[in-house]
Amino acid sequence: MKHTEICEGSTRLLVPSGFCEKGPGKNTGEVFYNRQMEFGRDVSVMLSRTLLDRRCRALDGLAATGARGIRMANEGGSEATFFLNDRNEEAFRLIEKNVELNGLGPNTTVWCRDVRALLAEERFDYIDIDPFGTPVDFIDAAVQGCRNGGIVAVTATDTAPLCGTYPKTSSRRYGARSLRSNFSHETGLRILIGYLAREAAKHDRGCEPLLCYSADHYLRCHVRIAKGARKADDSLGRLGYALYDPKSLAREIVSERPTEDCAFAGPLWTGELHDGDALMALTPTNDLGTKRRSEKMLGLWRGEVGAPPLHFVVDELAQRTRCEPPRMTTLIDRIREMGAMAVPTHFNSKGFKTDLPLDDLIRLFAGTVGRDGAPGN
Numbered sequence: 001m002k003h004t005e006i007c008e009g010s011t012r013l014l015v016p017s018g019f020c021e022k023g024p025g026k027n028t029g030e031v032f033y034n035r036q037m038e039f040g041r042d043v044s045v046m047l048s049r050t051l052l053d054r055r056c057r058a059l060d061g062l063a064a065t066g067a068r069g070i071r072m073a074n075e076g077g078s079e080a081t082f083f084l085n086d087r088n089e090e091a092f093r094l095i096e097k098n099v100e101l102n103g104l105g106p107n108t109t110v111w112c113r114d115v116r117a118l119l120a121e122e123r124f125d126y127i128d129i130d131p132f133g134t135p136v137d138f139i140d141a142a143v144q145g146c147r148n149g150g151i152v153a154v155t156a157t158d159t160a161p162l163c164g165t166y167p168k169t170s171s172r173r174y175g176a177r178s179l180r181s182n183f184s185h186e187t188g189l190r191i192l193i194g195y196l197a198r199e200a201a202k203h204d205r206g207c208e209p210l211l212c213y214s215a216d217h218y219l220r221c222h223v224r225i226a227k228g229a230r231k232a233d234d235s236l237g238r239l240g241y242a243l244y245d246p247k248s249l250a251r252e253i254v255s256e257r258p259t260e261d262c263a264f265a266g267p268l269w270t271g272e273l274h275d276g277d278a279l280m281a282l283t284p285t286n287d288l289g290t291k292r293r294s295e296k297m298l299g300l301w302r303g304e305v306g307a308p309p310l311h312f313v314v315d316e317l318a319q320r321t322r323c324e325p326p327r328m329t330t331l332i333d334r335i336r337e338m339g340a341m342a343v344p345t346h347f348n349s350k351g352f353k354t355d356l357p358l359d360d361l362i363r364l365f366a367g368t369v370g371r372d373g374a375p376g377n
Ligand SMILES: C[S@@+](CC[C@H](N)C(=O)[O-])C[C@H]1O[C@@H](n2cnc3c(N)ncnc32)[C@H](O)[C@@H]1O
Pocket: 031, 032, 033, 034, 037, 041, 061, 062, 063, 064, 065, 066, 067, 068, 085, 086, 087, 088, 091, 113, 114, 115, 116, 130, 131, 132
């Protein structure tokens, strides 16, 4: 296999010469590297700077080239002990080379094992699960391998099942019905967190979201695994269902599984997607390749804390009211003038979250367009 040396952040990496630039990428048998995931790895670097200290044991369980774990070890600035693992022998050898290339010392260990067997034997404070497609094969092992108060970080690229294109696959994999809608990436992400909460609860442990988001072709969750049956019950208490009527655009969170024949998604997580304090501690520094995107996303994530679930998209309201969509900023200002909360959302550049009742929103939407006649952004 031919290698090319690239740079991500301030880390040097040998990656396969024909590496994937964009999209979910495929399991071609070659060691996997996807340039587009740099944003997600920048976020991991930022998190590692604030969440990991020298007592921590951090595992990149499905490391491929080692890109994520090596960057966290090299750029994270903590003295945590890092473990990089991939069961593919070629990947294992490449990780070793990349560890050496970055002069990482005795605080970094490389393994070539099935991560599930590894997690049955070792305990960590941070576990990263970044598989091809669905993470369900690894969640139970990750929860069990996580120390109390530790963090499990999970990527899912099976967005088609989670976001409603294949609801039967979602039911089989996640035990939750998915739903196609204008807010399906939010329900997909909430199904994934709900699954993590249920898996944690099996072991009398709670699941507390630190930062959960949708980006490009994937969903990503960072959750704290909290000790105790009460924490597990608290987490299960935040599961519910999202009801949706595509005709009226009404959407609602309910706690019981709907019995009537209506469109719904769930069980899913109905609580916060992020922890405000964890977000406040993150700083997109100049060395990060996606600094500008990280700053923008961080602003949106911070704004979402305390906002209700199930966002709206300007276009669906425009369609429903047969009005030209107003500028998002204008709409948000008008909603706030009415005393309701409104924030843009990271899920969609034309999306926003609000607690204004739908009828008022529709009246305001039509009225706003009437007043300023502004074209949509
Ligand atoms: C999508 S890639 C990981 C990408 C990597 N985290 C990054 O940021 O570039 C998934 C990796 O998981 C490895 N893998 C799949 N099943 C595994 C298992 N059961 N145990 C350990 N590694 C596994 C594959 O060999 C592959 O290298």
